[in-house]
Amino acid sequence: MTSPVHFEWVQIPYALLTLFIVINYGMVMTAVVRKIGARVGGRYGIPVWQNYVDLLKNISLRSKISHGVMYYLGPVFRLTGGVGLLLFVPTIFGSHWSQNFSYAGDLILALYFVFFGTLGMALGAGESGHPHAAIGVSRGLSQVTMAELPLALGVYAISMQYGTLNITEIVSAQQGSIFNWTLFTNPVATLAALFAYVGTMMRSPFDVVVAPQEIPIGPPTEYHSSYLALMQTNRVLFPVAKTVIYMNLFFGGATSWAEFAIKVFALYMITAVIGVVHPRFRVEQSIRFFLKWGLPVGILAILMV
Secondary structure (H helix, E strand, O other): OHHHHHHHHHHHHHHHHHHHHHHHHHHHHHHHHHHHHHOOOOOOOOOHHHHHHHHHHHHOOOOOOOOOOHHHHHHHHHHHHHHHHOOOOOOOOOOOOOOOOHOOOOOHHHHHHHHHHHHHHHHHHHOOHHHHHHHHHHHHHHHHHHHHHHHHHHHHHHHHHHOOOOOOHHHHHHOOHHHHHHHOOHHHHHHHHHHHHHHHHOOOOOOOOOOHHHOOOOOOHHOOHHHHHHHHHHHHHHHHHHHHHHHHHHHHOOOOOOHHHHHHHHHHHHHHHHHHHHHOHHHHHHHHHHHHHHHHHHHHHHHHH
């Protein structure tokens, strides 16, 4: 019988392969979504390989700017949030090598990783001492914190519904039929979580922190060269990792890479479609939105369990 320690060492190359696949999938999908948005706006858009060009360019650059240890760790924490979120949830249900380290974590750990990257980036950008960085991270933290409320309530509702915090067990309970998905067995909790999903994907109307008109305010101004490359890597990885969480919890998970690609793209397109037809919120408007719509639906999900 294989010991747990041996199993962990064997799982490492499989987890790294999963990470490699997801990063490349995120690279292509992010470019495709940007191209779709550009076509809606009457523009041609970027080529699908543009993300690779930008990433390699920034990796090759170096910087002599230093603002302290935390300044260096900010992008590292940001990337750790995306990597940790992906590696502690099952990517492909029933696949031995795509289970990653899901046996070592649960829903509480996943929720922590969702917020971990944002908090680390806030600490890192704040280390620069630039007032624009403080403004940018305060906007980001305010919006993400409010979006976390309906997500937490929706997650608690389904954890009580399934009687477990183990993500693999929740995915297992949804197998057998499409009507076993949480989408159909608990639509209110699913709706509450989708409010949070749209709000945390940083697309319009919730993209004021990274909007083109707001780029001079926040971490994108403070970080460049290889630091920006780390942030770019997380920007393609983290949304896919969050989508995997939603896919596992509410849409039956994926039993193959083909099903993974289709479901993740379909969920990702929800935010893309909303983003191209809705104007951008100010931060206080997005906070009111979550308080008015997301929070009551989350509370209703708890009451209906």
